[in-house]
Amino acid sequence: MEKTDNIIERPSPNQDARPDGTVIDILLLHYTGMQSAEAALDRLTDPDAKVSAHYLIDEYGHCYRMVDETRRAWHAGVASWHGVTDINARSIGIELVNPGHQFGCRPFPNAQMHSLTRLSTAIISRHPIPPARVLAHSDVAPDRKEDPGELFDWQRLAASGIGVWPAYRATTDDPPAFSEAMQLLSEIGYAAPETAVMTGAARNILLAFQRRWMPRDLTGALTPETAARIRSVHSELMRG
Ligand SMILES: [Zn+2]
Known part of the structure; x- marks a missing residue:
């Protein structure tokens, strides 16, 4: 016991x-x-x-x-x-x-x-x-x-062995377009809308992502840093 x-x-x-x-x-x-x-x-x-x-x-x-x-x-x-x-x-x-x-x-x-x-x-x-x-x-x-x-x-x-924290890394990939970023977020698990332009729901998803994975950068926008972070979190989570 x-x-x-x-x-x-x-x-x-x-x-x-x-x-x-x-x-x-x-x-x-x-x-x-x-x-x-x-x-x-x-x-x-x-x-x-x-x-x-x-x-x-x-x-x-x-x-x-x-x-x-x-x-x-x-x-x-x-x-x-x-x-x-x-x-x-x-x-x-x-x-x-x-x-x-x-x-x-x-x-x-x-x-x-x-x-x-x-x-x-x-x-x-x-x-x-x-x-x-x-x-x-x-x-x-x-x-x-x-x-x-x-x-x-x-x-x-x-x-401490609970959850994941991908390293920040620079990427040479082209940043994802807006609709692709939403697709990656949805593959991570977020209820991301299918949209090629910013909407209220998209902004809330981006803010939630930033709050969790890049907490000093709460812009609610798809900045280049946010796009790179979405890629790194996506690739880390998809590996597991
Ligand atoms: Zn709560």
Whole structure:
């Protein structure tokens, strides 16, 4: 029996059964976007709120379990990845306490990142979650969500063996045209529209991509740097 590492039980009624035969193959990361851990725990366990996640990690690294991994927690909402829309059915959701864009994003402390790494390593050992399917809420709901936000350190997480972080590299390839960039983003998994010109939906996808893969460059535009990054992320993820 594996050690549970001091997980604090804080059960939420906001859960139901996963559909029969569902494979759990996505790890989805969020920030709470509230002013305190206690406020977030209250909301995520409030039957009227109808939201939850499997785990919450506070800024001191304390880990709370709200929903058992065998059950479906309600954290993704309207979402899509590789055309799959019931993200809750296939995922484990982790909420990271952070005030977020509404109350002021701040860096995720060491203790919190350490606890997240330990928990994620255990989750990945229990379920067939490939590195390319460790995702941000903003990846799967780019029109509605910005979490866990551009201050989240995906590179550090990948260095701990969770998720992927392709190196930035210069490329001599011609940058993809707009429609080709959207096609590559859709092959990565984003619900990218088929369009040769900028639209509101395309901009949200580009912003979600930048927030995740080039977080110092949130332009929402297909800059040459963004085009090169789309190519490098695409080739890295397609290899795996
Ligand atoms: Zn979220």
